[in-house]
Amino acid sequence: xxxxLVLKQLTAASVLAxxxxxxxxxxxxxxxxxxxxxxxxxxxxxxxxxKDVALMAIEEINAQGGVLGKxxxxxxxxxxxxxxxxxxxxxxxxxxxxxxAVFGCWTSVSRKSVLPVFKELNGxxxxxxxxxxxxxxxxxxxxxxxxxxxxxxxVEYLMSEDGGGAKRFVLLGTDYVYPRxxxxxxxxxLHSKGVKDEDIQEVYTPFGHSDYQTIVADIKRFSSGGRTAxxxxxxxxxxxxxxxxxxxxxxxATDVPVVAFSVGEEELRGVDTKPLVGHLAAWNxxxxxxxxxxxxxxxxxxxxxxxKNLPNADxxxxxxxxxxxxxxxxxxxxAVEKAGTTDVDRVINAMAGQTFDAPDGFKIEMDKTNHHLHxxxxxxxxxxxxxxxxxxxxxxxxxxxxxxxxxxxxxxxQTL
Amino acid sequence: xxxxxxFIQFLLSLVLVWLPAASAAGLDPALLEPLAGDDxxxxxxxIARLGMESSPQAVMVLDALSNDQxxxxxxxxLLVKTQTGIVDAATGASVDTMLDQAATVAVNNxxxxxxxxxxxxxxxxxxxPAHRLAAARGLQRGTDAALLPTLEKALAGEKNVxxxxxxxxxxxxxxxxxxxxxxxxxxxxxxxxxxxxAFRPMLQGLLQQDAQGIYAESDADVRAAAATALHRIExxxxxxEWVGNLFYGVSLGSVLLLAALGLAITFGLMGVINMAxxxxxxxxxxxxxxxxxxxxxxxPQWLDAYVIAAMPVAFVVTALIGMALERTVIRxxxxxxxxxxxxxxxxxxxxxxxxxxxFGAQNVExxxxxxxxxxxxxxxxxxxxxxxxxxxxxxMLVVLLVWALxxxxxxxxxxxxxxxxxxxxxxxxxxxGRVDMLAFGLGAGIAGxxxxxxxxxxxxxxxxxxxxxxxxxxxxxxxxxxxxxxxVVAALGLGAVTKFLEPYSGAVMAKIAILVLIVLFVQxxxxxxxxxxxxxxx
Numbered sequence: 001x002x003x004x005l006v007l008k009q010l011t012a013a014s015v016l017a018x019x020x021x022x023x024x025x026x027x028x029x030x031x032x033x034x035x036x037x038x039x040x041x042x043x044x045x046x047x048x049x050x051k052d053v054a055l056m057a058i059e060e061i062n063a064q065g066g067v068l069g070k071x072x073x074x075x076x077x078x079x080x081x082x083x084x085x086x087x088x089x090x091x092x093x094x095x096x097x098x099x100x101a102v103f104g105c106w107t108s109v110s111r112k113s114v115l116p117v118f119k120e121l122n123g124x125x126x127x128x129x130x131x132x133x134x135x136x137x138x139x140x141x142x143x144x145x146x147x148x149x150x151x152x153x154x155v156e157y158l159m160s161e162d163g164g165g166a167k168r169f170v171l172l173g174t175d176y177v178y179p180r181x182x183x184x185x186x187x188x189x190l191h192s193k194g195v196k197d198e199d200i201q202e203v204y205t206p207f208g209h210s211d212y213q214t215i216v217a218d219i220k221r222f223s224s225g226g227r228t229a230x231x232x233x234x235x236x237x238x239x240x241x242x243x244x245x246x247x248x249x250x251x252x253a254t255d256v257p258v259v260a261f262s263v264g265e266e267e268l269r270g271v272d273t274k275p276l277v278g279h280l281a282a283w284n285x286x287x288x289x290x291x292x293x294x295x296x297x298x299x300x301x302x303x304x305x306x307x308k309n310l311p312n313a314d315x316x317x318x319x320x321x322x323x324x325x326x327x328x329x330x331x332x333x334x335a336v337e338k339a340g341t342t343d344v345d346r347v348i349n350a351m352a353g354q355t356f357d358a359p360d361g362f363k364i365e366m367d368k369t370n371h372h373l374h375x376x377x378x379x380x381x382x383x384x385x386x387x388x389x390x391x392x393x394x395x396x397x398x399x400x401x402x403x404x405x406x407x408x409x410x411x412x413x414q415t416l
Numbered sequence: 417x418x419x420x421x422x423f424i425q426f427l428l429s430l431v432l433v434w435l436p437a438a439s440a441a442g443l444d445p446a447l448l449e450p451l452a453g454d455d456x457x458x459x460x461x462x463i464a465r466l467g468m469e470s471s472p473q474a475v476m477v478l479d480a481l482s483n484d485q486x487x488x489x490x491x492x493x494l495l496v497k498t499q500t501g502i503v504d505a506a507t508g509a510s511v512d513t514m515l516d517q518a519a520t521v522a523v524n525n526x527x528x529x530x531x532x533x534x535x536x537x538x539x540x541x542x543x544x545p546a547h548r549l550a551a552a553r554g555l556q557r558g559t560d561a562a563l564l565p566t567l568e569k570a571l572a573g574e575k576n577v578x579x580x581x582x583x584x585x586x587x588x589x590x591x592x593x594x595x596x597x598x599x600x601x602x603x604x605x606x607x608x609x610x611x612x613x614a615f616r617p618m619l620q621g622l623l624q625q626d627a628q629g630i631y632a633e634s635d636a637d638v639r640a641a642a643a644t645a646l647h648r649i650e651x652x653x654x655x656x657e658w659v660g661n662l663f664y665g666v667s668l669g670s671v672l673l674l675a676a677l678g679l680a681i682t683f684g685l686m687g688v689i690n691m692a693x694x695x696x697x698x699x700x701x702x703x704x705x706x707x708x709x710x711x712x713x714x715x716p717q718w719l720d721a722y723v724i725a726a727m728p729v730a731f732v733v734t735a736l737i738g739m740a741l742e743r744t745v746i747r748x749x750x751x752x753x754x755x756x757x758x759x760x761x762x763x764x765x766x767x768x769x770x771x772x773x774x775f776g777a778q779n780v781e782x783x784x785x786x787x788x789x790x791x792x793x794x795x796x797x798x799x800x801x802x803x804x805x806x807x808x809x810x811x812m813l814v815v816l817l818v819w820a821l822x823x824x825x826x827x828x829x830x831x832x833x834x835x836x837x838x839x840x841x842x843x844x845x846x847x848x849g850r851v852d853m854l855a856f857g858l859g860a861g862i863a864g865x866x867x868x869x870x871x872x873x874x875x876x877x878x879x880x881x882x883x884x885x886x887x888x889x890x891x892x893x894x895x896x897x898x899x900x901x902x903x904v905v906a907a908l909g910l911g912a913v914t915k916f917l918e919p920y921s922g923a924v925m926a927k928i929a930i931l932v933l934i935v936l937f938v939q940x941x942x943x944x945x946x947x948x949x950x951x952x953x954x
């Protein structure tokens with residue numbers, strides 16, 4: 001009888017330990033936070049570091065005494081790059097674990113998959129990645145960029161004299177919702193700038209495409225008709241074979257610059273950067289930004305990676321979605337403290353107008369009405385060491401327009 | 417006599433040593449000053465003037481600027497980091513300072529383009545013909561009319577035929593705007609001969625009509641010449657496109673072939689549905705990464721050879737893994753395809769997670785050795801990249817090796833015997849268990865070799881295998897199970913069809929079209945392209 005009890009306790013303890021819970025903290029005086037990022041599957045490449053940076057921010061907040069006198073307790077789940085599983089795991093976080101807020105998702109399709117769950121259960125999601133806009137939900141705070149905070153300034157830069165004065169554009173993307181919508185907005189924007197349809201070429205590839213020979217030959221042919229730039233919404237690591245092919249075909253950044261919206265420091269870690277030098281990326285944050293807040297952020301992250309013995313801890317980098325995750329967690333903490341409770345509706349109200357000294361060098365603000373951050377825009381050229389040298393930056397933070405004015409019918413949708 | 421010759425030589429060498437230093441002194445620090453500032457237009461002016469200077473010192477500064485080796489100290493002195501040490505940008509004299517206080521002078525694409533043009537002008541008289549050729553080619557855009565006298569002077573003094581041709585084209589591109597119709601017509605003919613599509617917009621510009629129907633080019637002869645030239649370019653472009661598609665097709669085909677060849681043995685000959693085949697490719701690629709890392713830290717001078725060294729290592733590692741798999745899991749499941757499928761799929765997940773734990777979820781960097789970077793230009797504008805060519809050759813070698821192994825060795829004989837009639841082979845004393853293990857090891861080893869090749873083309877990450885497993889099965893099924901020749905034909909055929917479809921339909925539709933075609937084909941001919949004949953067919 002007694003032995004069985006001991007056995008039971010042992011199993012319970014080991015189950016808890018395996019699940020990553022520290023039995024020391026008792027559930028009653030903690031606030032639970034859900035982390036919903038793929039730790040396996042195709043998106044693990046990008047999302048793993050977001051989980052780690054979220055844990056780092058939580059540790060940091062706990063070390064300062066927690067929120068409302070309580071420690072934060074992260075609940076990490078792995079939706080395994082499987083979109084329906086995102087919805088299931090979100091439901092589990094909200095109903096079983098009763099988390100106060102969830103930080104997660106990367107691809108637009110995973111966000112779309114969890115939306116109904118958050119609406120139904122009145123949860124709170126912080127989404128840290130640049131996306132295509134055309135969405136505004138009460139239960140979501142978007143800490144990444146809307147199209148007018150990334151795509152539009154990037155194309156404006158390409159058309160400017162410093163950016164090469166491009167007259168023709170290849171809009172190249174992976175075939176799914178983010179590139180299709182972004183390119184729709186960009187086409188309308190280019191029309192408004194007087195670029196004709198015959199000077200715009202839209203090309204899509206399947207997911208995981210790795211043979212870019214035909215596409216590169218096509219770009220080369222297209223570029224013989226005048227100054228050409230490529231706007232790449234190819235997702236994640238499919239960019240690598242594209243850049244490799246571009247380099248081998250002898251198309252340099254000085255001939256045909258490529259500006260990418262999903263290539264950051266983290267993605268460049270797995271790449272031989274020699275053929276990429278001079279190509280561009282547009283983000284709201286680069287690791288190479290020189291500001292005291294950023295230096296502190298990078299130091300913290302490096303120390304954390306070493307302390308937790310993350311894979312390749314000596315070469316870790318920071319990037320834009322990581323910064324957005326970090327801002328999101330801190331802003332949520334401030335909002336909870338302002339509201340004096342973790343109640344979702346009151347936290348949502350308290351989020352409006354929150355400010356935070358962000359690593360991007362500005363004191364940035366959560367918009368009072370539209371759930372998006374005001375963010376600065378940076379355009380960087382890839383350097384040989386995998387970092388970016390910043391060649392253009394906006395005068396200050398820009399207010400997000402989640403409903404792009406370049407798509408007809410969006411005029412009256414600007415607020416919730 | 418000899419002593420005198422020596423003396424003269426000595427004098428000459430003195431002069432040679434002294435010359436660059438003398439011309440180096442010619443750069444005015446005030447001229448370089450804007451480079452330390454933030455004004456892009458001022459920088460552009462400096463770059464253009466440095467190009468006209470064409471002294472070695474100016475070339476050195478431009479070179480340093482384009483390679484991020486030009487530094488500016490807090491006191492606004494410009495320094496160049498060379499292989500031997502740090503020198504002052506203006507004087508070229510060695511400076512004894514550290515660069516930790518200094519920042520690099522940042523350049524953007526606009527500056528880089530200007531630097532390229534300036535360097536081209538500066539190098540028109542370089543001693544190395546290859547440099548002169550590159551310089552002349554860099555000036556063929558026909559944008560800067562002020563260069564015409566410079567180019568004509570360079571052409572007059574040029575001895576090398578190739579450089580002469582390149583300079584003639586560069587001059588023609590500028591002469592298209594000349595005020596003498598005769599020169600314009602001649603220029604149009606010269607440009608037409610190149611077949612280079614980059615000149616198309618210029619020529620088309622001549623033929624444009626405005627609202628009143630008046631041509632931009634007033635002279636009818638010049639218009640005729642331009643039209644012929646355009647026609648020539650058009651024809652050339654068509655030919656290049658065709659050859660290009662053929663090459664891309666063969667290249668994609670060879671990649672498919674490499675990925676599927678191991679499967680042709682394990683699935684085609686042995687009948688094992690090995691879902692972990694993709695992960696064996698992935699392990700091959702990770703072995704390449706590991707070998708590269710070893711070379712980098714132990715023998716960096718041999719780094720370019722790491723790919724060669726990675727091949728046997730990858731083969732052995734994956735073959736061992738394959739044999740272990742066969743002995744522990746698969747051999748208990750012979751004749752039960754569904755269970756094999758599930759078990760090997762489970763193994764593939766385990767292998768992926770193992771790699772993820774060992775190396776991290778991020779992709780790892782495998783860089784092309786220098787001899788595999790870049791490409792060779794044929795027919796004027798078609799670039800055949802070295803890594804693609806190398807992989808085509810490699811695929812052919814591997815096919816030859818496998819063919820020889822299956823048809824000319826004792827092991828191959830046993831494998832074929834077991835494929836045809838396992839019981840009979842067993843009866844006459846073939847150790848079927850051992851041969852199964854070796855054959856599976858061979859298939860796995862070839863997957864490892866393919867992994868080495870794939871690492872040179874795309875990403876190396878834990879998911880690498882996922883992208884190839886479907887294509888591999890497609891090739892083997894299409895080619896006909898049990899046939900090496902079928903696999904080769906199917907892979908090359910699939911590659912060629914995809915690449916000829918892609919320009920018309922786009923990559924997404926091409927992929928769908930291929931799948932539909934295969935479904936239809938397998939409906940009509942379930943045994944694949946090459947069906948095994950005779951008794952083994954049962």
